[in-house]
Amino acid sequence: MKVDPSLVHRLFYPQVPLVMAAKAGGRASAMPVVSYLSVSEKPPIVAVACSPQGFTCRLARRSRCFSLSVLDREDASALSKLATTSGAAVKDKLAQAGLAHSDGMKLKVPVLGAAVATLECRLLSTSRLGDHLLLVASVEAAYTTGGFSGFWDYHRYRPILYAGWQEGELSRYPGT
Ligand SMILES: Cc1cc2nc3c(=O)[nH]c(=O)nc-3n(C[C@H](O)[C@H](O)[C@H](O)COP(=O)(O)O)c2cc1C
Numbered sequence: 229m230k231v232d233p234s235l236v237h238r239l240f241y242p243q244v245p246l247v248m249a250a251k252a253g254g255r256a257s258a259m260p261v262v263s264y265l266s267v268s269e270k271p272p273i274v275a276v277a278c279s280p281q282g283f284t285c286r287l288a289r290r291s292r293c294f295s296l297s298v299l300d301r302e303d304a305s306a307l308s309k310l311a312t313t314s315g316a317a318v319k320d321k322l323a324q325a326g327l328a329h330s331d332g333m334k335l336k337v338p339v340l341g342a343a344v345a346t347l348e349c350r351l352l353s354t355s356r357l358g359d360h361l362l363l364v365a366s367v368e369a370a371y372t373t374g375g376f377s378g379f380w381d382y383h384r385y386r387p388i389l390y391a392g393w394q395e396g397e398l399s400r401y402p403g404t
Pocket of ligand 1: 245257258259260261262263264277278279281282283284285310311312313314315316321390393398
């Protein structure tokens with residue numbers, strides 16, 4: 229059965245979403261992302277594909293840095309809220325979603341109090357690929373709140389397994 233080319237990305241589901249967050253000019257914004265990858269281990273480099281229309285993407289390009297956060301399943305509803313409003317409409321989209329944040333250890337990026345893992349990323353390059361921008365960034369700091377010692381302990385961290393945006397809400401792989 230042929231797959232509509234615009235739906236190819238859904239063949240990758242379920243995926244673990246991260247929260248990409250950035251701040252600039254007194255504004256803070258964040259959005260869930262699944263189009264990310266680890267590009268290099270030494271040095272650590274990551275990439276995220278962002279829609280150029282996204283406000284978080286605009287802030288990340290302006291500040292030249294952003295954070296990536298891993299959230300536990302208990303924060304799935306906050307993650308969902310980040311997908312339903314635009315950061316352009318509010319001063320602090322993270323606060324509006326109930327996610328407290330502070331400055332990064334190394335970079336001026338929002339670090340989420342609820343994150344079980346945080347990456348502070350410095351933007352290296354931006355390339356247009358189709359309808360998205362590929363943001364390539366070096367990881368300047370990475371830390372967790374525990375539950376990770378080389379591998380995740382899934383008794384302490386319970387990943388969100390995103391299965392698509394269906395009927396106006398975030399759907400998850402059954403049982404997760
Ligand atoms: C689980 C999930 C994953 C998403 N992944 C991406 C992604 O990788 N890239 C992207 O551009 N948008 C992605 N989106 C859509 C953005 O999160 C959404 O458009 C968001 O509202 C943008 O907010 P902003 O304009 O405040 O930055 C995803 C949405 C969800 C629910």
